[in-house]
Amino acid sequence: MTKAVVLGAAGGIGQPLSLLLKANPLISELALFDIVNTPGVAVDLSHISTPAKVEGYLPPNDGLKKALTGADIVLIPAGIPRKPGMFRDDLFKINAGIVRDLAVGIATTAPKAFVLVISNPVNSTAPIVAEVFKKHGVFDPKRIFGVTTLDVVRASTFVSEIIGDLSLAPSIVVPVIGGHSGVTIIPLFSQSSHPLPSSLSSEDREKLTYRVQFGGDEIVKAKDGAGSATLSMAYAGSEFASKLLRAVKGEKGIVAPSYVHLTADKEGGEVVKKEIGRDLEYFSVPIELGPEGVVKINAIGKVTEYEQGLIAAALPDLATNIEKGVTFIDSSKL
Numbered sequence: 001m002t003k004a005v006v007l008g009a010a011g012g013i014g015q016p017l018s019l020l021l022k023a024n025p026l027i028s029e030l031a032l033f034d035i036v037n038t039p040g041v042a043v044d045l046s047h048i049s050t051p052a053k054v055e056g057y058l059p060p061n062d063g064l065k066k067a068l069t070g071a072d073i074v075l076i077p078a079g080i081p082r083k084p085g086m087f088r089d090d091l092f093k094i095n096a097g098i099v100r101d102l103a104v105g106i107a108t109t110a111p112k113a114f115v116l117v118i119s120n121p122v123n124s125t126a127p128i129v130a131e132v133f134k135k136h137g138v139f140d141p142k143r144i145f146g147v148t149t150l151d152v153v154r155a156s157t158f159v160s161e162i163i164g165d166l167s168l169a170p171s172i173v174v175p176v177i178g179g180h181s182g183v184t185i186i187p188l189f190s191q192s193s194h195p196l197p198s199s200l201s202s203e204d205r206e207k208l209t210y211r212v213q214f215g216g217d218e219i220v221k222a223k224d225g226a227g228s229a230t231l232s233m234a235y236a237g238s239e240f241a242s243k244l245l246r247a248v249k250g251e252k253g254i255v256a257p258s259y260v261h262l263t264a265d266k267e268g269g270e271v272v273k274k275e276i277g278r279d280l281e282y283f284s285v286p287i288e289l290g291p292e293g294v295v296k297i298n299a300i301g302k303v304t305e306y307e308q309g310l311i312a313a314a315l316p317d318l319a320t321n322i323e324k325g326v327t328f329i330d331s332s333k334l
């Protein structure tokens with residue numbers, strides 16, 4: 001029996017993500033929470049002939065608590081998306097408080113649940129969840145994940161587009177490390193499972209790197225004020241949740257990048273800190289998943305001089321973003 005909960009379930013990501021989770025045979029119960037529209041979304045999904053029982057909740061009558069009771073995995077896509085001209089950090093003002101309040105609900109009702117943080121800016125919102133959990137004495141770094149899977153999905157897709165064969169996209173693995181915004185997104189094309197990136201000119205490799213780092217902007221621009229990635233994010237969120245649930249069920253060797261607290265695997269985390277040359281608390285790295293969440297943080301390994309430069313360029317922003325999330329909770333009355 002596995003209960004999944006989506007917080008922000010009526011939104012642009014929330015709805016298709018809930019659809020994909022409803023289609024996941026590993027999920028037996030699906031609770032949808034939002035400040036609007038969840039009763040309708042839940043009834044709609046409940047007609048789909050898959051095992052998960054679906055319920056929708058709104059804030060009145062302890063809706064958040066009811067949604068979270070018995071949760072095994074909680075996905076958070078609640079909060080506002082970007083409009084053209086905005087940076088993800090511009091969302092902090094509104095989304096930090098939303099994520100904090102939802103995290104309090106999880107910490108008090110389902111402290112053992114795996115938490116997948118999608119709301120931006122992820123570089124700060126994942127630390128916000130962790131700090132709330134620390135304040136409630138229930139912090140387990142193995143169970144809190146900033147979702148960076150969309151960057152990984154983009155890297156595979158864009159390589160397959162250059163090859164000219166989209167059917168290869170699902171099997172192309174490119175580790176993407178760092179964080180989830182602009183220059184903090186670091187695709188390691190030198191470690192691509194497909195040799196194409198290594199045969200590119202340095203100019204073309206830089207273009208490809210830039211496209212992954214700023215892929216979110218392509219969608220924000222194309223949607224022209226109507227939001228940011230929703231459908232591709234729902235796919236990415238569902239992919240990561242599915243990997244985690246398979247690992248929880250005992251499947252071995254499942255590895256995926258995610259933005260985690262580096263004490264989730266102390267030894268592995270120390271190796272990563274040495275590799276990046278800075279004592280950051282959070283970093284996205286390929287992690288091995290298991291029944292308790294993070295089993296192992298993998299080393300970054302060999303990178304090119306260009307990629308080493310990308311890592312160096314990401315560190316100041318990442319440090320600032322992490323500090324901003326931590327300070328926000330330090331100064332919040334909880």
Ligand SMILES: NC(=O)c1ccc[n+]([C@@H]2O[C@H](COP(=O)([O-])OP(=O)(O)OC[C@H]3O[C@@H](n4cnc5c(N)ncnc54)[C@H](O)[C@@H]3O)[C@@H](O)[C@H]2O)c1
Pocket residue numbers: 007008009010011012013014033034035036077078079080081082091095098102117118119120121122147148149150151180227228229230233
């Ligand atoms: N991690 C990633 O890769 C990634 C990718 C795409 C988008 N995002 C982020 O995900 C977030 C959601 O994007 P979207 O396009 O779905 O936005 P959206 O506006 O379409 O949906 C957000 C939903 O959150 C709900 N909400 C607001 N406050 C809430 C609260 N206190 N409790 C519960 N629900 C609440 C809203 O009612 C709405 O239904 C944004 O912050 C966006 O930047 C992250």
Ligand SMILES: O=C(O)C[C@H](O)C(=O)O
Pocket residue numbers: 081082088120150215216217219220228229
């Ligand atoms: O770009 C955004 O604001 C949404 C998301 O983080 C993305 O990478 O598409």
